[in-house]
Amino acid sequence: MTKNTFDVEDYLYRVKSFHGHLAPGVVIGGYMVHLARTNLPVGVLFDAVSETPACVPDAIQLLTPCTVGNGWLKIINLGRFALSLYDKYHGNGVRVFLDTGKLEQWPEIKAWFLKLKSRKEQNSEEILSQIKQAGVEICGARPVQIKPEFLKKRDKGKIAICSSCGEAYPLKDGSICLACQGSSPYVMP
Amino acid sequence: MTKNTFDVEDYLYRVKSFHGHLAPGVVIGGYMVHLARTNLPVGVLFDAVSETPACVPDAIQLLTPCTVGNGWLKIINLGRFALSLYDKYHGNGVRVFLDTGKLEQWPEIKAWFLKLKSRKEQNSEEILSQIKQAGVEICGARPVQIKPEFLKKRDKGKIAICSSCGEAYPLKDGSICLACQGSSPYVMP
Numbered sequence: 577m578t579k580n581t582f583d584v585e586d587y588l589y590r591v592k593s594f595h596g597h598l599a600p601g602v603v604i605g606g607y608m609v610h611l612a613r614t615n616l617p618v619g620v621l622f623d624a625v626s627e628t629p630a631c632v633p634d635a636i637q638l639l640t641p642c643t644v645g646n647g648w649l650k651i652i653n654l655g656r657f658a659l660s661l662y663d664k665y666h667g668n669g670v671r672v673f674l675d676t677g678k679l680e681q682w683p684e685i686k687a688w689f690l691k692l693k694s695r696k697e698q699n700s701e702e703i704l705s706q707i708k709q710a711g712v713e714i715c716g717a718r719p720v721q722i723k724p725e726f727l728k729k730r731d732k733g734k735i736a737i738c739s740s741c742g743e744a745y746p747l748k749d750g751s752i753c754l755a756c757q758g759s760s761p762y763v764m765p
Numbered sequence: 766m767t768k769n770t771f772d773v774e775d776y777l778y779r780v781k782s783f784h785g786h787l788a789p790g791v792v793i794g795g796y797m798v799h800l801a802r803t804n805l806p807v808g809v810l811f812d813a814v815s816e817t818p819a820c821v822p823d824a825i826q827l828l829t830p831c832t833v834g835n836g837w838l839k840i841i842n843l844g845r846f847a848l849s850l851y852d853k854y855h856g857n858g859v860r861v862f863l864d865t866g867k868l869e870q871w872p873e874i875k876a877w878f879l880k881l882k883s884r885k886e887q888n889s890e891e892i893l894s895q896i897k898q899a900g901v902e903i904c905g906a907r908p909v910q911i912k913p914e915f916l917k918k919r920d921k922g923k924i925a926i927c928s929s930c931g932e933a934y935p936l937k938d939g940s941i942c943l944a945c946q947g948s949s950p951y952v953m954p
Contacts, residue, residue: 594826594832595832595834595835596830596832596835599835601834602834605834625950627944629833629834629836629919630834630836630919630921631834631835632834633832633833633834634832634833634834634835635834637783637826637832637833637834641785643783643784643785643822643823643826644818644822644823644826644833644840645784645790645791645794645818645819645820645821645822645823645824645826646784646785646788646791646820646823647818647819650950651833651840652948652950653943654934654942654943654944654948654949655921655934655935655938655942655943656930656932656933656934656942656943656944657932657933658932660950660951671951673932674932674933676926676931676932676933677931689924689933690924690933691921691923691924720951720952720953721951721952721953722950722951722952723950723951723952726950730818730819732819732844732880734880735878735879735880737865738845741845742865742866743845743846743847743862743863743865744845744846744863744865744878744879745843745844745845746844749844753843753844753845754842754843754844755816755843755845759841759843760843761814761839761841761849761911761912761915762849762860762909762910762911762912763909763910763911763912764909764910
């Protein structure tokens, strides 16, 4: 994707392969990322925030160099369908969100987004069709400034061996690792 | 990738494109995902957990159908370099970790993993070479059972409009959205 064009069909093809299916959220997310990039200065090195874990992170990962694993994409779950791209050094950037005030003429998108219809009542094809017609029109964009504490690079600090499980962990987490402290998702930590 | 083969060179090519560079963690992560899949029953529908936000999530996203955005990959930051793949309905699966006890014969991997050398002292090529020689040998695997509460599908519940910012958010988050409650990373929420 170059800065000012968005090849939707190519994107949808990649969504199917990566995300598994054409979820409305990840399709809208593609337009949101496009709009955000269009509002960034050319050539700026940017990081990304997704304000939801749902769909939007995959749009960012497919359309920008930012991934969860390389640390350039952070997910801060604020429950809002929004993302920001910002200068990784100075924190100035743009936030793009799905603007509910612009959904009146797109009833299927509105019903999906605000959960006004059950899944069974929703018409996936019609939602997708409306999303493609609407494009960036249903999004809002505004400048943002990231707080300095969110700009810091994550640093694990000194690595220790957990005396309970025997695995390496960041010493700053405590005298044993977080899993052995009780945060494990497993029946046996 | 089929279940029992791992085309490392193809994977490394895709890592460069997605992750941006051949970070040791994402290369080891590839072997870890491969080992985990080899230990899963054929045909099981699985979800994934990464116990770290660093590198491992990208290996999972590149080598399995699980992504952050489709909800099949969850990141639970326990600070351990480990992942699990598990039956999405029953929670039984396999956990794979980088086993520090197996690193004695791989001094460059050990120095990188336990941060025994500064970044400048590390030799990226030698680390990568040792990782490719070691393959899954430096990993451990054990069966796991995911706690029932982690198997539940995320559900946003009823959607409301935040009276402060005007955006849609999950009503269960409170009378206004989490960003307006103070969790925003922006100078202006």
